[in-house]
Amino acid sequence: MRETILSETVLNETIPATILLIDDHPLLRKGVKQLIELDDELKVIAEASNAIDGIKMAKETEPDLILLDLNMPNINGIETLKMLRDEEVASRVIVFTVSDNEEDVVAALKAGADGYLLKDMEPEELLASLHQAALGKVVISDKLTTLLAQALQSGRSSNKSDISSLTPREKQIIKLIAGGLPNKLIARKLNITEGTVKVHVKHLLKKLHLRSRVEVAVWAVQEGLR
Template identity: 35%
Template sequence: MTSSILLVDDHDIVRQGMAALLSTSGDFTIAGEAADGKAAIAAARDTQPDLIMLDLLMPRMDGVSAIRSLRTVCPAAQVVILTSSEDDELAFAAIEAGAHGFLLKSMSGTELLLAIRRILCDEVVIHPAITQRILKTVRAIRQPEHNPFAPLSERELDILRVLAEGASNARLAETFSISIKTVKSHVSSILAKLHLADRTEAVAFAWRHGLMGDG
């Protein structure tokens, strides 16, 4: 079964190149294309793709501004930033807004296809080149006098830390030597205790409050 992808970039040549790469893999179909955030929202509403891949810097509406609207009009889709920008503030803003991945155009075709497959398996993928920059951002804004993770047990905290690295349920089960059913139970408990809607919000919460710098 193929996954449908909506391509959003203000450069025609980038969209054409991505479409060619994705089409040759045999795993993906192109649901549509758009040249800016506003056009992307309309296209996503009409096509309901499995994944939306968009640039950060575009006319009319940038990628970060479009993410929340895209998640509203197409809630089942994975939203992924693909950009040449390594700006840490924009990267953090994209994850905060609900992006399931932050990828760089400097990646090879093989790396990009692998990242897309991981994201479609419900992992959150952040390019290693910007991970340390995001860490510096969250450390700068964290509030040490308040522990936002207090409701969690030690096991749940450990699971959240690995989850925030983009781990799938299968990887969590392997890491902690527990069943996938138990993993799902832990994740559901974490979401409930922290009043979060989904795994993407959990990842953003962990990064925002500096959990990744505590390990």
């Protein structure tokens, strides 16, 4: 695949690592792309502004690295990551986001991310991290290492509240709880009986290891469920 190179020492020839950007913010993509252009060992070969396009491009271009935003409309980053894995995309996926939330970090790594970098990092650090990532290393922003260590040592990685275990109905009810609705109104809204709502609440409390709907509401808000 390597193209012919004119009048250049063959020994100095570097094959740039190819990168796909998936982020719904055009401006951010622009900034990252411009930064990466300064580095001849890295090359942005494709961009996408949503999960669907991103996955399509990943399959078409087979990049070495995928920089993936977490906070995207419709399909979020974690889901996108899982879909990429399902599609057997071989690229190394680096989550690139503003969220230094422990849940997000753990979820991303559990879902098989090969790195987790924060958008507020210095440009030089980002390039350095991408180099490492291209070499097969798992890269994590310095800020997060302490956080991760705590998460692991306190065993929270196994018993933390995990949205992935919830059924669609349960997620739906969580959002309504976070909206402050009592069971009776939730029932009316969903055209089911209050008793049934209680069953769902009971189940989701158990799954999330939470003690009350107040904790559910707080959790949901902090988790950014909408």
